[in-house]
Amino acid sequence: MTNITMQHNLKIFLLFAKNALRVTTQGRLGIIIFTLGKIVRFTFMFFLLFFIFSKTRVLKGYTFQEAALFYMIFNLIDTISQILFREVYRFRTLVASGSLDTILLKPYHPFLRILIGGVDVMDVILLIPYTLIAFYFALQGHIIFIHFVSFFVLFLNAIWLATSFHIIVLALGIITTEVDHTILIYRDMTSLGRFPMAIYKEPIRSIFTFIIPIGVMTSFPPQALLGTLSLSGLLFSFVISSILFYGAMSLWNFALKRYQSWGG
Amino acid sequence: MISVKHVSKIYKSHVRQNNFLKDIFFRTFKEYGAVKDISFEISQSELIGFIGPNGAGKTSTLKMLAGILYPSSGSLSVLGFTPFDKKREFLKQIAFIMGQRNQLIWDLPAKDSFELQRAVYEIPHKEYIKTLANLLSILDCAPLADKPVKILSLGERMKMELIAGLLHRPKLVFLDEPTIGLDIFSQEAIRTFIKEYQHTYKATVILTSHYLEDVKKLAKRLIIIHKGTIVYDGSLKNITEQYSTEKSIKITLDEKVSEKKINLIGKPLSYIFPQVIYSVKRSEIPEKIKIISSLLPFSDLTVEDASIEEVIKTFFEENNKLKVKN
Numbered sequence: 001m002t003n004i005t006m007q008h009n010l011k012i013f014l015l016f017a018k019n020a021l022r023v024t025t026q027g028r029l030g031i032i033i034f035t036l037g038k039i040v041r042f043t044f045m046f047f048l049l050f051f052i053f054s055k056t057r058v059l060k061g062y063t064f065q066e067a068a069l070f071y072m073i074f075n076l077i078d079t080i081s082q083i084l085f086r087e088v089y090r091f092r093t094l095v096a097s098g099s100l101d102t103i104l105l106k107p108y109h110p111f112l113r114i115l116i117g118g119v120d121v122m123d124v125i126l127l128i129p130y131t132l133i134a135f136y137f138a139l140q141g142h143i144i145f146i147h148f149v150s151f152f153v154l155f156l157n158a159i160w161l162a163t164s165f166h167i168i169v170l171a172l173g174i175i176t177t178e179v180d181h182t183i184l185i186y187r188d189m190t191s192l193g194r195f196p197m198a199i200y201k202e203p204i205r206s207i208f209t210f211i212i213p214i215g216v217m218t219s220f221p222p223q224a225l226l227g228t229l230s231l232s233g234l235l236f237s238f239v240i241s242s243i244l245f246y247g248a249m250s251l252w253n254f255a256l257k258r259y260q261s262w263g264g
Numbered sequence: 265m266i267s268v269k270h271v272s273k274i275y276k277s278h279v280r281q282n283n284f285l286k287d288i289f290f291r292t293f294k295e296y297g298a299v300k301d302i303s304f305e306i307s308q309s310e311l312i313g314f315i316g317p318n319g320a321g322k323t324s325t326l327k328m329l330a331g332i333l334y335p336s337s338g339s340l341s342v343l344g345f346t347p348f349d350k351k352r353e354f355l356k357q358i359a360f361i362m363g364q365r366n367q368l369i370w371d372l373p374a375k376d377s378f379e380l381q382r383a384v385y386e387i388p389h390k391e392y393i394k395t396l397a398n399l400l401s402i403l404d405c406a407p408l409a410d411k412p413v414k415i416l417s418l419g420e421r422m423k424m425e426l427i428a429g430l431l432h433r434p435k436l437v438f439l440d441e442p443t444i445g446l447d448i449f450s451q452e453a454i455r456t457f458i459k460e461y462q463h464t465y466k467a468t469v470i471l472t473s474h475y476l477e478d479v480k481k482l483a484k485r486l487i488i489i490h491k492g493t494i495v496y497d498g499s500l501k502n503i504t505e506q507y508s509t510e511k512s513i514k515i516t517l518d519e520k521v522s523e524k525k526i527n528l529i530g531k532p533l534s535y536i537f538p539q540v541i542y543s544v545k546r547s548e549i550p551e552k553i554k555i556i557s558s559l560l561p562f563s564d565l566t567v568e569d570a571s572i573e574e575v576i577k578t579f580f581e582e583n584n585k586l587k588v589k590n
Contacts, residue, residue, distance in 0.1 A: 005352075008386065015383050023371045101332050102367040106384055107355035257334040260275060261327055 072134035087118030150224035174255035193218025266306035271338030313483030359434035363441035385432035419450035
C-alpha cells in the first residue's frame with residue numbers, strides 16, 4: 001500500500017468515525033443506558049475477582065494484583081476490539097438487504113467500511129479508567145523495560161488476532177447470512193480470557209492456545225508484562241497470528257466469490 | 265469499452281425434501297443458470313436499455329459487469345479491467361445506482377453523504393462544488409440536500425441517490441430500476457436528468473427498467489434478455505418496425521357519429537365521443553385514411569406507433585411461438 005493510499009484510507013476512516021459519532025449522539029438516552037450497562041458489567045466482574053480472592057490468596061499461582069492485571073488487559077483488548085469493529089455487529093443487515101453491493105463498488109477496501117467503518121466512540125471514554133487501573137496494577141509488580149516492550153508488541157498482536165476473528169465472522173456472514181450468533185460465540189469464547197489461561201484444565205487450555213488462539217490474544221500480553229512468557233511463546237504468538245490472518249483472508253476471498261447479492 | 269464473452273452465472277439453491285432431518289443433515293442443492301453463455305460488446309457513450317421479465321438475468325449481468333458478482337464462466341472486460349479484481353482505478357470510473365438500494369447515511373443530511381463521496385473518490389474541491397451545483401440544479405432539488413435522508417420521500421431520496429452516485433462523474437453508469445416506485449413527475453424528472461447527464465459528460469449508461477417508457481425515451485440500443493439468454497440486441501427502431509405490425513389512428517370527431525358508421529371503417533379499439541381509435545395494419549394505413557376522410561367529420565387525425573409495451577409483448581409472443589415450433 002502506497003503512502004498516498006494510506007493517507008486516503010485514513011481520511012475515509014476518520015470521516016466514517018465522524019459520521020458514526022454524529023449518528024450515535026442523536027439518541028442521548030441510549031448513550032447513557034449503554035455506558036451505564038458497561039460500567040455495571042465491569043464492576044460486577046471486579047467484585048467477582050474480589051470475592052474469589054477473599055476465599056483464597058493465590059489463583060493458580062497468581063496473586064490478586066496479577067489476576068486483576070490479566071482482567072484489566074483483557075478489558076483493554078476487548079474494548080479496543082469493540083471500538084474498532086462495532087460495524088461487524090451490523091453486518092447481517094447489509095448482507096440480507098443486499099446493501100453490501102454498494103460498499104463492494106467503492107474504490108476502497110470493503111473492510112474500511114464493514115470492519116472498522118463504525119467506530120464506537122462511546123467505548124473510547126471507558127478506555128481511560130481501564131488504562132489507569134491497568135497501570136496501577138502493573139506498577140504493583142516489578143516490571144522491567146524489556147517486559148513492557150514485549151507486552152506492547154503482544155498487545156498489538158492481540159488486536160491483529162481480534163481483527164482476524166472479526167474477518168472470519170464477516171466471511172461467515174456472507175456465506176450463511178448469519179452474524180449475530182457467530183459474534184456471540186466469539187464473545188463467549190473471548191470472555192474465557194478474562195482470567196489467566198493457567199486456571200483451565202487440559203485439553204481446554206491447549207484448544208484455546210493452539211486451535212482457537214484466545215489465550216494468545218488475552219493471556220500472552222499480561223504474561224509478557226509479568227515476565228513469565230518465554231521467547232518461544234513470543235515467537236509462537238506471531239506465527240499463530242499470521243496463520244489465523246492468512247486463513248481469515250482466504251475465507252473472506254472465498255466468501256466474496258460465493259456472494260449472491262441477495263434482495264435484488 | 266465493454267466486452268462480454270460467453271459469460272454464465274450459476275446459482276446454487278437448497279431444495280426442500282419435506283423431511284426435517286434430511287433437510288439438515290443430507291441437504292440437496294439445485295443449480296440454476298441466471299445467465300447462460302451471453303456475449304455482447306458496448307462502445308463508449310452508448311445509452312443502452314437492458315430489459316427482460318423478472319428473473320431474466322438483467323441485474324445479475326449488470327452486477328458481474330460491475331464486479332459485485334463473480335462469473336461462473338466466461339470472460340469480462342470493462343474499461344480494460346476485469347471487474348471482479350475491483351481495482352481502484354476501475355471502481356473510480358463507474359457508478360451503480362439501484363432504485364432499491366440505499367447508499368446514503370440514513371440519519372444524516374444527504375450533503376454529509378456527498379462529502380463522504382468527495383473523499384472516497386478524491387474529487388478536487390472546485391470540481392466537487394461545480395458538479396454538485398450542476399446536478400442539484402438539473403434535478404431542481406437544492407433544499408433537499410440539507411434534510412436528513414430518513415425524512416425524504418422515495419422520489420426525493422432517489423434524486424439524492426443519483427447525485428451521490430454521479431458526483432465523481434463516472435465514465436460508466438449502471439442504472440438498475442432508477443424510477444421504480446416513483447410518481448410520473450419524478451419519473452420524468454429522472455429521465456430528463458439521465459439524458460442530460462449522459463449528454464453532458466459523454467458517459468456510457470446501461471439502464472434496466474420495468475417501465476419501458478424509460479427505455480423508449482432514453483435508449484437507442486436495446487438488449488433483451490430472457491431466461492438468462494440474450495434474445496435481441498439491436499436498435500429500438502428496428503424492433504419497433506419489426507414487431508409493431510399495427511399502428512393506431514386517433515381521430516377527434518367534430519360531431520357525434522352513429523356506431524354503425526364508425527364500424528364501416530373497421531371495428532374501433534375505442535369510441536368515446538369525440539375520440540375514436542382504430543388499430544390498423546401498417547400496409548392498410550393510406551387506404552384507411554382515405555375512407556375516414558370521406559366518411560367521418562373530424563378536426564384532428566394522428567397516426568401513432570404501437571406502445572413499446574405492445575412491441576415487447578409481441579416480440580416475446582413471437583419468440584415463444586418459434587420455440588414451440590422448433
